[in-house]
Amino acid sequence: MSLFRGKFGKGRKESTVRAGAKVSRPENPADDPNLIKVFDTYGREMFITREEWRDNILMGNIEKAWNNPDELYGLIVQSLRDEFVEEIVPASEQLHKIDPDPARGATILGIAYMETGQLKKAEQVLLGHLSKHGKNGVVMTNLAKVYSTQGLGEKSLKTLWNALEADPNQDNGVGWYEVIHREQGGDQAGQDALRRIAAIRGSWRAQLWLARSELEKGDLNKALGFYKESLANAGKPVPVDLLKQMSGDLGNSGHLKEIIEWAEPHFDAGIHGIMVGNNLIKANLDLGNLDAARSILNQLYALKRPDWRETLSFWDTELGKARIGDGAPPEEPLGVTMMSIEGPLWMRSGSPFKDLNPVKAEGVPVIGILGSTAIYAQPLEKAVTQLADTTGRLSRALPIALVEQIHFRTDAAAHALIPWAQGQGFALFGKPYADEALREMASGQKLPMDYLVYITVSTVSNPWKLKAQLMRVSDGEMVGAVTAEANQNSPGVGVEEFLSKVRNLIVKWSNVSNVKAPEWYQLPRGAELSDYLLRLEQLLAVNCHNLDFLEGGGLSGEREILDGTLQYCVRNPQNETARMLLTQTLRQMKKARPEIMPEFKEKMESLQNEFPMSGTIGELASTAIAEVFEG
Numbered sequence: 001m002s003l004f005r006g007k008f009g010k011g012r013k014e015s016t017v018r019a020g021a022k023v024s025r026p027e028n029p030a031d032d033p034n035l036i037k038v039f040d041t042y043g044r045e046m047f048i049t050r051e052e053w054r055d056n057i058l059m060g061n062i063e064k065a066w067n068n069p070d071e072l073y074g075l076i077v078q079s080l081r082d083e084f085v086e087e088i089v090p091a092s093e094q095l096h097k098i099d100p101d102p103a104r105g106a107t108i109l110g111i112a113y114m115e116t117g118q119l120k121k122a123e124q125v126l127l128g129h130l131s132k133h134g135k136n137g138v139v140m141t142n143l144a145k146v147y148s149t150q151g152l153g154e155k156s157l158k159t160l161w162n163a164l165e166a167d168p169n170q171d172n173g174v175g176w177y178e179v180i181h182r183e184q185g186g187d188q189a190g191q192d193a194l195r196r197i198a199a200i201r202g203s204w205r206a207q208l209w210l211a212r213s214e215l216e217k218g219d220l221n222k223a224l225g226f227y228k229e230s231l232a233n234a235g236k237p238v239p240v241d242l243l244k245q246m247s248g249d250l251g252n253s254g255h256l257k258e259i260i261e262w263a264e265p266h267f268d269a270g271i272h273g274i275m276v277g278n279n280l281i282k283a284n285l286d287l288g289n290l291d292a293a294r295s296i297l298n299q300l301y302a303l304k305r306p307d308w309r310e311t312l313s314f315w316d317t318e319l320g321k322a323r324i325g326d327g328a329p330p331e332e333p334l335g336v337t338m339m340s341i342e343g344p345l346w347m348r349s350g351s352p353f354k355d356l357n358p359v360k361a362e363g364v365p366v367i368g369i370l371g372s373t374a375i376y377a378q379p380l381e382k383a384v385t386q387l388a389d390t391t392g393r394l395s396r397a398l399p400i401a402l403v404e405q406i407h408f409r410t411d412a413a414a415h416a417l418i419p420w421a422q423g424q425g426f427a428l429f430g431k432p433y434a435d436e437a438l439r440e441m442a443s444g445q446k447l448p449m450d451y452l453v454y455i456t457v458s459t460v461s462n463p464w465k466l467k468a469q470l471m472r473v474s475d476g477e478m479v480g481a482v483t484a485e486a487n488q489n490s491p492g493v494g495v496e497e498f499l500s501k502v503r504n505l506i507v508k509w510s511n512v513s514n515v516k517a518p519e520w521y522q523l524p525r526g527a528e529l530s531d532y533l534l535r536l537e538q539l540l541a542v543n544c545h546n547l548d549f550l551e552g553g554g555l556s557g558e559r560e561i562l563d564g565t566l567q568y569c570v571r572n573p574q575n576e577t578a579r580m581l582l583t584q585t586l587r588q589m590k591k592a593r594p595e596i597m598p599e600f601k602e603k604m605e606s607l608q609n610e611f612p613m614s615g616t617i618g619e620l621a622s623t624a625i626a627e628v629f630e631g
Contacts, residue, residue: 135166285315337419339420345539349543468483
């Protein structure tokens with residue numbers, strides 16, 4: 001058993017590098033032992049080779065922290081986890097000299113010597129500390145490990161027991177002592193060993209293992225008795241390991257209410273983090289306590305840990321699913337409201353960029369664009385309520401993106417038609433409108449149109465099939481149609497072709513001409529266009545959440561919306577369209593979820609400082625972003 005892992009836990013604390021650091025992005029980085037996971041300033045996950053990390057980052061960080069005991073300690077611990085053992089021996093020797101916590105310095109140096117095979121030196125360091133400072137449980141446990149490695153089993157066991165008498169709550173020491181006796185005398189001997197430790201004044205860890213044994217036997221009351229004793233002995237704040245094991249074991253035994261009763265009152269996100277928070281969120285979610293689960297999730301998000309993002313995003317989605325229940329719509333017929341969104345989405349709702357919107361001449365053709373139709377391989381027989389999926393998002397994003405294209409690249413005006421099921425959310429239709437229904441819908445809109453573009457997305461096979469039909473509203477005639485294919489995992493390339501085809505179709509059949517778009521309108525290409533479409537649809541969702549006349553819906557994944565749009569800007573730092581999209585998303589999200597905005601202040605400051613944008617758009621964006629985070 002590794003004493004180092006027992007003391008510090010498994011896994012590496014994720015590291016942060018500057019945005020421009022040289023990194024690798026292999027297809028399966030987890031399979032490559034030569035790569036280390038890092039996060040840049042913006043929280044993006046990256047991978048760097050061990051050699052690059054050691055030579056260009058680690059050694060420089062150690063040099064900077066040479067006279068700072070706490071920082072040096074953290075770097076050494078991380079390096080030991082990353083198995084950079086030889087490299088940190090000099091740093092461990094330095095820490096031993098300067099550490100105001102002598103036991104910590106001696107333990108680290110003893111471990112460094114042990115891991116490099118210098119057992120005599122390790123023994124001297126640990127014995128030297130005990131001679132000078134007296135008994136210390138962790139130091140003595142590491143000394144027991146030295147004796148064990150030297151083949152001195154009896155001396156090792158005696159030293160280990162003395163270590164437990166000094167500190168009965170060492171994770172490694174308790175576990176090691178139990179294993180020794182269980183391997184020698186069976187399960188009962190292991191239980192007896194734990195009871196001996198539990199009898200030591202101040203013990204709380206052994207009680208956790210005794211409680212686990214009772215849970216495995218099905219005796220909840222005895223287990224709770226051990227938990228009560230453990231909590232009483234541990235004091236405040238309750239140790240992370242205590243809450244983690246107690247909540248985990250209770251959950252594995254199906255005692256969810258007891259998790260809430262016994263663990264949640266002691267939870268502090270800043271202390272107990274995701275290790276305990278996971279169990280509490282799961283228990284509350286399974287019990288239907290969605291508000292309590294959301295509260296814990298928000299507390300964890302507020303700590304701004306990029307290495308937790310994937311896990312927290314998972315719970316965010318699960319809570320979103322739970323919020324909509326089994327997906328069954330109300331029994332009464334759904335009332336659908338058709339929203340008309342005129343012009344670019346990020347120039348609406350009080351946008352600071354609205355004055356940049358090109359003014360259309362009076363009497364120009366008006367193009368309406370309707371999507372929100374997806375054809376599935378297994379169509380639903382009745383309406384359901386569900387979280388937005390990739391298909392639904394694309395079916396809404398295409399009309400919004402096409403409005404931009406028409407607005408900036410032709411002399412026509414355009415508006416997107418977005419159907420909303422009152423009391424539910426965005427409406428997505430599983431079969432195409434009949435021509436007659438389209439004629440009736442187009443002629444009945446409050447905002448008149450000369451032509452209607454109707455877009456459908458077929459997901460029956462991959463690549464997906466995109467189709468646009470052009471209807472002349474005056475006589476209801478379908479005058480033309482275009483199609484394109486888009487890969488379901490990255491539709492950007494196909495969408496780019498599709499948007500161009502639709503624009504050409506409109507120019508061909510209507511009195512519309514192409515014009516030169518403003519220089520600042522920069523539509524991305526390929527995979528970046530895929531992400532742009534996603535961020536457009538997400539801005540639409542936030543906007544709709546803020547509209548009082550819309551009923552139902554609900555917003556989920558708010559942090560992913562902000563984080564994803566921010567990272568889109570980081571990848572396209574001089575794209576003025578991207579900066580406008582981000583700015584308006586921030587403004588709208590502040591209205592919807594003001595409590596989460598402080599979590600993104602530092603990242604936004606990094607973006608504005610590292611990638612400042614000049615000119616009118618840059619000034620407008622900077623002012624608006626500053627207003628979002630002021631106060």
